[in-house]
Amino acid sequence: MDVLNLFLSLVPVTLAQSLILSFVVLAVMIPFRILSFPDLTSEGSYPLGGCVCAVALLAGVPPLLALALAAAAGFLAGVVTAVIHLRFRIHTLLAGILVTTMLYSVNLRVMGKANLPIFGEAKIYDFFPFDLGSVNYTKIIIAGLFALFVFVLLNLWFRTERGIAMRAVGSNPDMSEAQGISVWKATIGGVGMAGAFAAIGGGLMVQSQGFSDANMGLGILINALAALMIGEALVGKRTITQMLAAPFVGAFAYYQLISLCLAAGLPPSDLKIATGVFVLLMLAGPELRRAKGPRAAQESFRE
Amino acid sequence: MTQQALDVKAARKTFFPGTADEKIALNDLNLSLDAGDFGIIIGSNGAGKSTMLNAISGALPIDSGQVLINGTDVTRTSVDRRAKHVARVFQDPMKGTAASMTIAENMLLAEMRQSPATLRKGLTKARRDKYRDLLAQLRLGLEDRLETQVSLLSGGQRQSLSLVMAVSGEPDLLLLDEHTAALDPRTAAIVLDATMRAVEALKLTTLMVTHNMQHAIDYGTRIIMLDAGQVKSDITGAAKAQCTVQSLVDQFSHKSDHMLLGA
Ligand SMILES: Nc1ncnc2c1ncn2[C@@H]1O[C@H](COP(=O)(O)OP(=O)(O)O)[C@@H](O)[C@H]1O
Ligand SMILES: [Mg+2]
Numbered sequence: 001m002d003v004l005n006l007f008l009s010l011v012p013v014t015l016a017q018s019l020i021l022s023f024v025v026l027a028v029m030i031p032f033r034i035l036s037f038p039d040l041t042s043e044g045s046y047p048l049g050g051c052v053c054a055v056a057l058l059a060g061v062p063p064l065l066a067l068a069l070a071a072a073a074g075f076l077a078g079v080v081t082a083v084i085h086l087r088f089r090i091h092t093l094l095a096g097i098l099v100t101t102m103l104y105s106v107n108l109r110v111m112g113k114a115n116l117p118i119f120g121e122a123k124i125y126d127f128f129p130f131d132l133g134s135v136n137y138t139k140i141i142i143a144g145l146f147a148l149f150v151f152v153l154l155n156l157w158f159r160t161e162r163g164i165a166m167r168a169v170g171s172n173p174d175m176s177e178a179q180g181i182s183v184w185k186a187t188i189g190g191v192g193m194a195g196a197f198a199a200i201g202g203g204l205m206v207q208s209q210g211f212s213d214a215n216m217g218l219g220i221l222i223n224a225l226a227a228l229m230i231g232e233a234l235v236g237k238r239t240i241t242q243m244l245a246a247p248f249v250g251a252f253a254y255y256q257l258i259s260l261c262l263a264a265g266l267p268p269s270d271l272k273i274a275t276g277v278f279v280l281l282m283l284a285g286p287e288l289r290r291a292k293g294p295r296a297a298q299e300s301f302r303e
Numbered sequence: 304m305t306q307q308a309l310d311v312k313a314a315r316k317t318f319f320p321g322t323a324d325e326k327i328a329l330n331d332l333n334l335s336l337d338a339g340d341f342g343i344i345i346g347s348n349g350a351g352k353s354t355m356l357n358a359i360s361g362a363l364p365i366d367s368g369q370v371l372i373n374g375t376d377v378t379r380t381s382v383d384r385r386a387k388h389v390a391r392v393f394q395d396p397m398k399g400t401a402a403s404m405t406i407a408e409n410m411l412l413a414e415m416r417q418s419p420a421t422l423r424k425g426l427t428k429a430r431r432d433k434y435r436d437l438l439a440q441l442r443l444g445l446e447d448r449l450e451t452q453v454s455l456l457s458g459g460q461r462q463s464l465s466l467v468m469a470v471s472g473e474p475d476l477l478l479l480d481e482h483t484a485a486l487d488p489r490t491a492a493i494v495l496d497a498t499m500r501a502v503e504a505l506k507l508t509t510l511m512v513t514h515n516m517q518h519a520i521d522y523g524t525r526i527i528m529l530d531a532g533q534v535k536s537d538i539t540g541a542a543k544a545q546c547t548v549q550s551l552v553d554q555f556s557h558k559s560d561h562m563l564l565g566a
Contacts, residue, residue, distance in 0.1 A: 159426070160421070160423060161411070161415065161420035161421050161423055161424075161425045162422055164408055165412070167401075167403075168408075168412050171401035171403045171404055172398075172402065174398065175399060177382045178386055178391055179383075179386055179416050180384070180386030180387060180415050180416045180417075181383060181412070181415060183383070238452070
C-alpha cells in the first residue's frame, strides 16, 4: 500500500480533472476530425449533462443511471445540431452556437435555478470499495475506468462496418452516399455520440464537484480544443487509434501545462487569453509554415 | 414486355429555370438498355452526358420523366438507396475514393453497396485476402499496400482503385463518366484495359462517356450520341461495326454545326 500511496501522491491532483475533460475533448474531436463537422455544441451539452445529472440524483436516481440520462440528453442536443445543419444547410458552427444558446435556457429550466448543490446525494465515485486516503484517488480511478472503457469501445466501434461507414462520410460524403451509406444517419449518429460524451463529462464533473451550475460550460470548448491540439501534436492524428488517443493524452497534458502556468505566477484570470492564444498559434501554425513553401491542399470542412 | 436493365423515359432537367441563365440539360431524353448492353456515350461538351448519368445515379433529381432500373421506378429514390444497383466512376480521381482512409477500408466501403453496414468487424482476414486478389488483377502493386492511405496514391492508382471498387459486387449498372480523361496516356490505357476486362468478364450493363471516337468504335455494343439533352443517334450491330472516326465526326457536324465550331 505504501508504494501505491507514494505513486499516487506523485500523480498531480489535476489528473481527475483531465480525465473528466477528456470526454469533452472527445466530443470536439469526433465531429471535427472524423465527420469533418466542426461543432461547438459541447459548450452547451456539457452543462446540460451536468444539470440533468444533478436533477436526476436529487430525484433519487442512482448515479450510474443519472449519468446515462445525461448522456441521452447530450445525444439529443447533438442530434438537433446535426439536423439543423443537414435540413436547413446552416453552417455547422452556427448550428452549434444556436443549440448552445438555446440550451442555456433549457438548463435553467431543468434545474429551476442557476445552481444546484448535490452534496448529500450518492455519487458514482462512492462505488470504489477501498479507502485510498483521499477522495481524489477514487475519482481518478473511477473516471479513469470510464475513460478506458470508452477508449476501448470507440476503438472497436470505428473498426466495425458501421464505424468505418461513419468515418467515410467525414472523408468523402458524396462517395459514401454512392456506396449506399446514409450521410444523414452517419452524421446524426456521430454528432449525437459527441453530444453524449460531452454530457457524460458534465455529469462526471457535477458528481465530482458536488453541485451543478448553469455557467459551468463557459469556455470549456476552447479548453477542449487546446487539449485536442496538444494531444494531436503528441500522438498524431493519422490513424483512428491516434485520433482516439489524442483527446485523453491531450487533456492530461493540457492540465499539466495549466498548473505549470499557474505555478509560474500567471493570474487565473489570464488563463483564457493564454489558452486562446495557444489555440490560435496551433491552428495558425500550418498556415504560417505554408506561407514560405508552396500552398498545400486545404482541409475541407462542411459549409 | 421484357424488362429493361435501364429505362429512362422523357427525362427533363432544367438548370436555373425562368432566368436568363436557363439551360435545358435534359430535353425529354429517352434511353433503354438491355441487360449486358455496353453503351458508349459521345457528344460535345454540354450535351448533357454527365447530367444524364447524374439522373440515373440519383445524384441529380430530374424535373419530370422517369428512371427505371430493372423495371423498378427509382425516380424518387435517393443516391444511397440506388447504390445497390448503380456503381460509378467519375472523371476526377478524388471523387471516387475516401482519401483519408486506407485502400482496404475503401474496398470495404464498396462492399456496402450490396450489403448494408453491420456491427461486425469490418476488415477481417478473409476480406483482406479477397481485396488483395481483386487488386492484384490491376498489376499496379496495390495489393501490397492495403493499409496505405488513399491520399498517398497517384491519380491513376486512385482511379484504378475506384474502378475495382465500382465493379466489385457486380452492379446492375456501371456508369463511367470520362473516367480516363484526367489520366496520362499510359495510365489511361491501363484503366481502360481493366475496365474492358471487368465489363466483359462480369457481363456488366455499362454506360461509358468518352470523347475518344476510336474507343467508341473499338469498344462497347452501342454508340449513343447525345446532343442538346437528347439522344440523337443510337448505333448498334452491323451499323456500329461499319463506323469510322470520320463517319462519327461527320455525324457530329450534321447533327449540329455549332458543336465543332464551339469545341
Ligand atoms: N450543376 C449545374 N448547374 C447549372 N448548370 C449545369 C449543372 N450541371 C450541368 N449544367 C449545364 O447543363 C448542360 C449539360 O451539362 P453536362 O451534363 O455536364 O454536359 P456534358 O457532360 O455532356 O459535357 C451544360 O450546359 C451545363 O452548363
Ligand atoms: Mg461531362
